[in-house]
Amino acid sequence: MSTGHAVVIGAGIGGLAAAVALHRIGWSATVLERAGELGEIGAGMSQAPNALAALDELGVGERAREAAVPSRATGNLRTADGRFLQRARAGDTPALLAFHRADLHRVLLDAVPPGWVRTGAEVTGVRADGTVTFTGGELRADLVVAADGIGSATRRLLWPDAPAPRFLGRTAWLGVAPVADQPGSVTLGPGGYFLIHPLSRGRAYWAYVTTCDEPGIRFEDEHAEAARRVRAWHDPIPALIAATPPDAVIHIDIRELAPLPSFVNGRVALLGDAAHAMSPDRGQGAGQSLEDAVVLAAALAEEPTVESALRRYDTERRPRSQAIARSAAVDGRVNTTRRFHRPLTAMIRLTPARLWSRSIAPDANDAWRWRPPRLAR
Numbered sequence: 001m002s003t004g005h006a007v008v009i010g011a012g013i014g015g016l017a018a019a020v021a022l023h024r025i026g027w028s029a030t031v032l033e034r035a036g037e038l039g040e041i042g043a044g045m046s047q048a049p050n051a052l053a054a055l056d057e058l059g060v061g062e063r064a065r066e067a068a069v070p071s072r073a074t075g076n077l078r079t080a081d082g083r084f085l086q087r088a089r090a091g092d093t094p095a096l097l098a099f100h101r102a103d104l105h106r107v108l109l110d111a112v113p114p115g116w117v118r119t120g121a122e123v124t125g126v127r128a129d130g131t132v133t134f135t136g137g138e139l140r141a142d143l144v145v146a147a148d149g150i151g152s153a154t155r156r157l158l159w160p161d162a163p164a165p166r167f168l169g170r171t172a173w174l175g176v177a178p179v180a181d182q183p184g185s186v187t188l189g190p191g192g193y194f195l196i197h198p199l200s201r202g203r204a205y206w207a208y209v210t211t212c213d214e215p216g217i218r219f220e221d222e223h224a225e226a227a228r229r230v231r232a233w234h235d236p237i238p239a240l241i242a243a244t245p246p247d248a249v250i251h252i253d254i255r256e257l258a259p260l261p262s263f264v265n266g267r268v269a270l271l272g273d274a275a276h277a278m279s280p281d282r283g284q285g286a287g288q289s290l291e292d293a294v295v296l297a298a299a300l301a302e303e304p305t306v307e308s309a310l311r312r313y314d315t316e317r318r319p320r321s322q323a324i325a326r327s328a329a330v331d332g333r334v335n336t337t338r339r340f341h342r343p344l345t346a347m348i349r350l351t352p353a354r355l356w357s358r359s360i361a362p363d364a365n366d367a368w369r370w371r372p373p374r375l376a377r
């Protein structure tokens with residue numbers, strides 16, 4: 001179809017990617033963000049080849065690569081005492097790029113036309129006909145892209161039967177330390193794992209993910225608690241936590257959304273975590289929101305109406321993102337369940353190095369092999 005105007009709710013990675021994608025196909029958009037200031041809180045993240053392909057199609061691949069560092073985390077698997085179960089080989093091409101979240105967010109924000117984003121604009125009402133009510137007034141759009149995250153108000157309003165996000169029995173501490181030259185690794189301990197990615201500008205991102213009986217348990221000193229839990233683990237784990245500014249340690253519970261029967265209601269499409277919040281264990285949550293944005297824009301560019309474009313978006317995006325969410329939940333469970341620890345580490349240790357290399361190559365699995373549709377220029 002020709003062009004139109006969209007309201008995008010939320011200026012996280014998903015909402016900004018949607019705005020950039022709409023701009024690429026000649027649409028205009030108003031992005032409503034409830035926060036007073038733009039930016040991403042949080043620590044690091046990795047992006048896999050599928051997400052990088054989406055960033056390329058959004059026209060920001062080069063800038064994204066400049067902001068990131070290749071990580072060998074999937075190649076270097078260790079046990080808590082430091083033994084290598086597998087070790088990245090010099091010839092392996094790292095599949096993952098590691099970003100500070102704020103850096104990836106900035107790359108996308110810079111590609112959004114000036115004046116599109118309104119901060120301090122909390123959306124309180126959304127109707128299927130494209131009417132959006134927010135703290136600054138009301139807008140009517142050809143399309144509403146709801147990228148308002150795991151706690152999406154849009155989902156609550158227009159999908160009233162959808163269950164609330166569910167706790168997955170895991171909790172995580174995250175941080176960024178001013179420590180340079182980390183190659184990236186995953187350490188599997190009994191009942192939890194510790195991830196390290198190198199970041200640009202001499203920093204390292206770490207995350208410790210472990211099981212937990214109930215959500216909402218918090219500690220007076222989260223930095224000390226994270227340090228206590230892995231104090232006997234191999235170098236540089238305790239040192240990385242010690243080097244992290246205490247107020248920069250984040251503690252979150254892992255939650256996901258049960259699969260929705262549709263991502264679309266009238267002129268409203270859910271995108272990113274609002275549609276398919278998933279366990280972080282495959283590093284695919286934000287990557288899936290980038291895919292969503294490209295597929296949505298391609299459908300809008302090629303289909304005759306918004307309705308048919310949204311049908312196509314739902315048909316293409318729902319099965320894939322929900323399958324990846326299912327596999328991420330399984331990976332998270334396997335990697336953190338105590339009784340799986342011995343068989344899991346034995347299996348990894350016994351995998352021939354050449355097979356392991358193949359399993360972490362950039363085209364190793366269906367999630368990573370995805371290729372974006374071309375956006376009309």
Ligand SMILES: Cc1cc2nc3c(=O)[nH]c(=O)nc-3n(C[C@H](O)[C@H](O)[C@H](O)COP(=O)(O)OP(=O)(O)OC[C@H]3O[C@@H](n4cnc5c(N)ncnc54)[C@H](O)[C@@H]3O)c2cc1C
Binds near residue numbers: 013274283288
């Ligand atoms: C521990 C952890 C590690 C992760 N690691 C990775 C990784 O390595 N790789 C990866 O790809 N993904 C990863 N993810 C997932 C990733 O963080 C999310 O999938 C991604 O950030 C979702 O982006 P989003 O834009 O959909 O939602 P959000 O980032 O939640 O953004 C939603 C935005 O909407 C705004 N908003 C909310 N409600 C309203 C409203 N009513 N009105 C206006 N604005 C509103 C919010 O303020 C926010 O800015 C990880 C997640 C976790 C928890």
